[in-house]
Amino acid sequence: xxxxxxxxxxxxxxxxxxxxxxxxxxxxxxxxxxxxxxxxxxxxxxxxxxxxxxxxxxxxxxxxxxxxxxxxxxxxxxxxxxxxxxxxxxxxxxxxxxxxxxxxxxxxxxxxxxxxxxxxxxxxxxxxxxxxxxxxxxxxxxxxxxxxxxxxxxxxxxxxxxxxxxxxxxxxxxxxxxxxxxxxxxxxxxxxxxxxxxxxxxxxxxxxxxxxxxxxxxxxxxxxxxxxxxxxxxxxxxxxxxxxxxxxxxxxxxxxxxxxxxxxxxxxxxxxxxxxxxxxx
Amino acid sequence: xxxxxxxxxxxxxxxxxxxxxxxxxxxxxxxxxxxxxxxxxxxxxxxxxxxxxxxxxxxxxxxxxxxxxxxxxxxxxxxxxxxxxxxxxxxxxxxxxxxxxxxxxxxxxxxxxxxxxxxxxxxxxxxxxxxxxxxxxxxxxxxxxxxxxxxxxxxxxxxxxxxxxxxxxxxxxxxxxxxxxxxxxxxxxxxxxxxxxxxxxxxxxxxxxxxxxxxxxxxxxxxxxxxxxxxxxxxxxxxxxxxxxxxxxxxxxxxxxxxxxxxxxxxxxxxxxxxxxxxxxxxxxxxxxxxxxxxxxxxxxxxxxxxxxxxxxxxxxxxxxx
Ligand SMILES: Cc1ncc(COP(=O)(O)O)c(C=O)c1O
Numbered sequence: 001x002x003x004x005x006x007x008x009x010x011x012x013x014x015x016x017x018x019x020x021x022x023x024x025x026x027x028x029x030x031x032x033x034x035x036x037x038x039x040x041x042x043x044x045x046x047x048x049x050x051x052x053x054x055x056x057x058x059x060x061x062x063x064x065x066x067x068x069x070x071x072x073x074x075x076x077x078x079x080x081x082x083x084x085x086x087x088x089x090x091x092x093x094x095x096x097x098x099x100x101x102x103x104x105x106x107x108x109x110x111x112x113x114x115x116x117x118x119x120x121x122x123x124x125x126x127x128x129x130x131x132x133x134x135x136x137x138x139x140x141x142x143x144x145x146x147x148x149x150x151x152x153x154x155x156x157x158x159x160x161x162x163x164x165x166x167x168x169x170x171x172x173x174x175x176x177x178x179x180x181x182x183x184x185x186x187x188x189x190x191x192x193x194x195x196x197x198x199x200x201x202x203x204x205x206x207x208x209x210x211x212x213x214x215x216x217x218x219x220x221x222x223x224x225x226x227x228x229x230x231x232x233x234x235x236x237x238x239x240x241x242x243x244x245x246x247x248x249x250x251x252x253x254x255x256x257x258x259x260x261x262x263x264x265x266x267x268x269x270x271x272x273x274x275x276x277x278x279x280x281x
Numbered sequence: 282x283x284x285x286x287x288x289x290x291x292x293x294x295x296x297x298x299x300x301x302x303x304x305x306x307x308x309x310x311x312x313x314x315x316x317x318x319x320x321x322x323x324x325x326x327x328x329x330x331x332x333x334x335x336x337x338x339x340x341x342x343x344x345x346x347x348x349x350x351x352x353x354x355x356x357x358x359x360x361x362x363x364x365x366x367x368x369x370x371x372x373x374x375x376x377x378x379x380x381x382x383x384x385x386x387x388x389x390x391x392x393x394x395x396x397x398x399x400x401x402x403x404x405x406x407x408x409x410x411x412x413x414x415x416x417x418x419x420x421x422x423x424x425x426x427x428x429x430x431x432x433x434x435x436x437x438x439x440x441x442x443x444x445x446x447x448x449x450x451x452x453x454x455x456x457x458x459x460x461x462x463x464x465x466x467x468x469x470x471x472x473x474x475x476x477x478x479x480x481x482x483x484x485x486x487x488x489x490x491x492x493x494x495x496x497x498x499x500x501x502x503x504x505x506x507x508x509x510x511x512x513x514x515x516x517x518x519x520x521x522x523x524x525x526x527x528x529x530x531x532x533x534x535x536x537x538x539x540x541x542x543x544x545x546x547x548x549x550x551x552x553x554x555x556x557x558x559x560x561x562x563x564x565x566x567x568x569x570x571x572x573x574x575x576x577x578x579x580x581x582x583x584x585x586x587x588x589x590x591x592x593x594x595x596x597x598x599x600x601x602x603x
Binding site for chain 2: 117
């Protein structure tokens with residue numbers, strides 16, 4: 001069995017339990033349901049709110065470098081810390097957080113395999129409502145590494161040039177345009193469908209019954225052999241607003257080690273609203 | 282207590298049991314099978330209004346017996362409404378509290394009833410995107426509270442606690458056996474936590490292993506409170522496929538239209554999950570031709586008027602002055 005290309009970016013719940021409270025280990029919970037943290041979290045974990053803390057509150061964008069520095073400083077995180085991210089919905093928004101941490105150059109950030117549900121259902125794992133006491137730091141981020149992020153012009157070029165794997169990670173109903181967004185989700189687009197030439201690989205194909213990632217061999221068989229993602233080409237993953245895309249971006253870049261993988265966080269809410277952009281159903 | 286005179290010292294004495302069963306009522310106009318009588322077991326004829334009285338009582342008594350409920354510590358439970366209503370009403374009458382975690386899509390009537398009977402309510406937005414390993418939002422949140430605030434909450438856990446199925450093994454099963462004088466050939470039930478089907482089937486099969494157990498479930502994307510589609514069944518740890526012969530997947534709109542037919546033709550004020558079960562029973566009557574069927578009708582229509590207006594065209598017409 002082959003290993004993940006970058007096995008160090010993934011930790012198991014047992015590893016987290018063993019390393020709780022050790023210096024230099026910091027836990028951050030990022031959920032879709034922003035109330036989950038308050039109800040109970042892993043002892044010593046801080047919580048980030050994806051709606052108010054990970055997005056620019058004025059324009060549609062990721063948070064600025066200053067805002068990222070303030071967020072991490074206020075959370076008591078130093079650039080040399082090992083940061084473990086975890087969250088609900090199989091780590092959707094913690095994968096988005098991971099992507100953001102990498103854009104701002106944080107060296108050692110990892111995802112907890114299986115997310116909060118796995119921890120919750122293991123009898124030997126504790127949760128608390130206690131908010132940790134934080135000693136703020138002066139966090140200094142690197143200049144953003146925008147190599148990890150695809151913007152619209154690049155996506156349009158990739159679509160026209162057909163020289164890049166476009167991976168649509170949304171559900172089948174979103175891909176075929178039957179629905180524009182999953183039920184209950186408020187952010188939508190003007191049109192349904194997908195980017196012409198995109199391959200449909202729903203994000204959850206990457207995880208097993210317990211929510212943990214499939215093995216490297218299984219992942220390679222799915223993405224490369226079955227779905228035709230060409231490992232010699234660049235890749236762009238997209239979804240609706242960038243959270244599920246980050247999950248697949250993580251799989252392609254870190255678990256499978258594909259060369260140049262970007263997440264298109266504008267995703268369908270941007271693309272599906274562009275006047276004149278080509279769409280397939 | 283005296284079941285004949287129906288005089289009771291407290292409401293709990295009224296709970297159903299072999300000596301005080303919920304009624305079995307025959308379907309007359311709507312059953313075309315001359316050689317296949319169908320009887321509905323009216324679970325709403327129970328003090329707190331649904332089949333969930335049985336499980337709630339068993340779960341609550343077990344927690345009391347084990348000393349889990351002490352002053353300052355109540356219960357937290359994920360519920361589509363009925364378990365919460367039974368549990369909260371029982372709990373308050375016995376001096377305990379319940380925090381009910383409910384999905385937003387349950388009918389408004391149930392949310393209000395939960396508050397009326399004294400539950401604390403936490404409503405969560407509906408499942409976002411069913412996926413492996415995620416479980417269910419309300420179950421996860423209830424488990425989170427029970428784990429993070431164990432001093433405040435204990436989780437009865439109807440989805441995993443064998444006491445839920447045991448309640449039906451002890452009461453529903455023996456009632457049906459006695460009421461049909463052992464003649465039952467087919468049992469029809471729905472799948473939610475699967476406590477009803479597992480406990481009742483296990484008892485009846487111990488009496489007669491040939492009894493066919495038919496479970497119905499709504500098609501995906503349904504809005505039938507209390508029930509689960511196969512894709513959602515993973516969380517129901519009490520589901521035991523060996524206790525079920527057939528699982529019929531039925532268009533969820535039929536839950537509402539069949540319920541309406543039962544209300545208007547049989548005088549049975551059945552709720553949507555009963556409607557779905559009835560549709561499943563009719564399919565089997567057509568298939569097997571002969572038999573003696575018992576359908577467990579979980580609750581009545583009173584809590585579903587809002588849902589009914591979504592499925593029955595014109596239902597709300599004429600309810601306002603012109
Ligand atoms: C209206 C209704 N029908 C059916 C069921 C299913 O019963 P069980 O959970 O025992 O499978 C429930 C249970 O929640 C219910 O509330």
